[in-house]
Amino acid sequence: MDRDSLMQYRYFLKDSIRKKVDFSQTDQNRGTDVPPIEKPYQTDAVRIDLVKPGDWRDIAKIDLTAAIGRRRSRRIYRKETLRLEEVSFLLWATQGVRGKIVGGHAYRTVPSAGCRHALETYLAILNVEGMASGIYRYLPLSHQLLYEFSEEQLADKIVDAVFGQPYPGNAALTFIWTAIPYRMEWRYGLAAHRVIAIDAGHVCQNLYLGCEAIGAGTCAIGAYDQEKMDRLLRVDGEEEFAVYLASVGRV
Numbered sequence: 141m142d143r144d145s146l147m148q149y150r151y152f153l154k155d156s157i158r159k160k161v162d163f164s165q166t167d168q169n170r171g172t173d174v175p176p177i178e179k180p181y182q183t184d185a186v187r188i189d190l191v192k193p194g195d196w197r198d199i200a201k202i203d204l205t206a207a208i209g210r211r212r213s214r215r216i217y218r219k220e221t222l223r224l225e226e227v228s229f230l231l232w233a234t235q236g237v238r239g240k241i242v243g244g245h246a247y248r249t250v251p252s253a254g255c256r257h258a259l260e261t262y263l264a265i266l267n268v269e270g271m272a273s274g275i276y277r278y279l280p281l282s283h284q285l286l287y288e289f290s291e292e293q294l295a296d297k298i299v300d301a302v303f304g305q306p307y308p309g310n311a312a313l314t315f316i317w318t319a320i321p322y323r324m325e326w327r328y329g330l331a332a333h334r335v336i337a338i339d340a341g342h343v344c345q346n347l348y349l350g351c352e353a354i355g356a357g358t359c360a361i362g363a364y365d366q367e368k369m370d371r372l373l374r375v376d377g378e379e380e381f382a383v384y385l386a387s388v389g390r391v
C-alpha cells in the first residue's frame with residue numbers, strides 16, 4: 141500500500157483539521173442563511189402520514205438490555221410484509237424529531253454534531269403493507285413519507301448497486317441514507333465530513349435496535365457502487381449522495 145495515500149485517508153479519521161479551520165469564516169459565522177432542516181419538496185407531492193409515537197398499538201416494548209444483547213446483522217428475511225406502523229417506528233427511531241425546533245435546529249432521536257443532521261433517509265420499498273413499491277423519502281418535520289418515484293425492477297437494481305449483495309433484493313425495504321454535506325459545512329467548514337460519517341453510525345445502530353424490537357432484522361451495508369446508487373436515487377452525487385444503507389425484513 142502506498143504510504144502517502146494511507147496517511148491521507150487516516151487523516152480523514154483524525155480531528156486535526158479542526159485546528160486549521162478558521163471558524164470565523166464559516167458560512168454560519170459570516171451570516172449566511174441556515175440551510176433547510178430537511179430537503180425541500182414540492183408541496184403537491186404525494187405524502188403518506190406515518191403513525192405517530194404514542195399512537196402505536198402493536199410495537200413491542202422490549203427490554204433495552206435484550207435488544208442490545210440480541211442485536212446482530214441479519215441477512216436472511218422471510219417473504220412477509222412489514223406494517224406501516226412498524227416502518228413508522230423505525231423511521232422515528234432513526235431520524236424522528238423530538239422536542240423543540242429552534243433556529244434551524246431540530247433535535248432528533250439520534251445525536252448529531254452541532255445538531256446539523258446532514259442526512260436524509262430514503263426507503264426503497266418492496267414489501268410494505270398498503271404501499272406501492274418505489275423510492276420514498278422520510279420527512280422528519282411532519283413525520284410523513286414522501287413518495288419520490290416508482291422504479292421498474294427495483295429489487296434487481298438495488299442488488300446491482302450493492303455489488304450483487306442479495307439481501308436488499310429479498311428485504312421488505314432498504315434504508316438508504318444520503319448526506320447533504322452543506323448542512324454540516326455551513327457550521328464546520330472542512331471539519332464537517334468526518335462528523336457526518338460518525339452521525340450515520342448512530343442512525344444505523346438505532347435501526348438495529350429498533351428491528352430487534354419488532355421481530356425484524358437489518359444488515360448495514362457500506363459497500364456499494366457510489367455512482368449507481370446516486371443514479372438510482374436520482375440525486376446529483378455532489379450536493380447530495382448516498383453514504384450508507386441497511387436492508388430490513390422480517391426474520
Ligand SMILES: Cc1cc2nc3c(=O)[nH]c(=O)nc-3n(C[C@H](O)[C@H](O)[C@H](O)COP(=O)(O)O)c2cc1C
Nearest residue numbers: 211212213214215302305359360361362363364384
Ligand atoms: C460501516 C459498516 C459497513 C458494513 N457493510 C456491510 C456490507 O456491505 N455487507 C454486509 O454484508 N455487511 C456489512 N456490514 C455488517 C458487518 O459485516 C457486521 O456488522 C459484522 O460482521 C459484525 O456482525 P454483527 O453485526 O452481526 O455483530 C457492515 C457493518 C458496518 C458497521
